Amino acid sequence: MTELNIDCLNLIFNELRKDKETLYSCLLVNKRWCLLVVPILWEKHTRYIYHEAEKKFHNIILSSLSSSSKQFLGDSNNIKLPSTIISKP
Structure with a gap:
């Protein structure tokens, strides 16, 4: 099975930037995805009041x-x- 390269994954995850629930799910796929998604989730951490x-x-x-x-x-x-x-x- 071929894998998407990091650049493609970054483009996909950046498109999902506003869909936090999906990004949370992506954290659990594998370590590689987690490493790419965490910075996106933390990017605006201090600007919002979270549920x-x-x-x-x-x-x-x-x-x-x-x-x-x-x-x-x-x-x-x-x-x-x-x-x-x-x-x-």
Whole structure:
């Protein structure tokens, strides 16, 4: 089975930019898709107030970051993470 190259996938995912539900589903396909979709989902993260399900989604992603990544977000980028996420290993 042939795979679409990264440029084609990027074009497709950018067309889906406003369809967050579909992009969330694309996260689960494989690692390659996930790596392409995550930046799109996070692009305008600070500009919107998210629904409860979206907050849970972001908390899951933040919780899975390594301690050094969490520290990098807080120290280098002035992003305030909830204390419950910071304390999770």
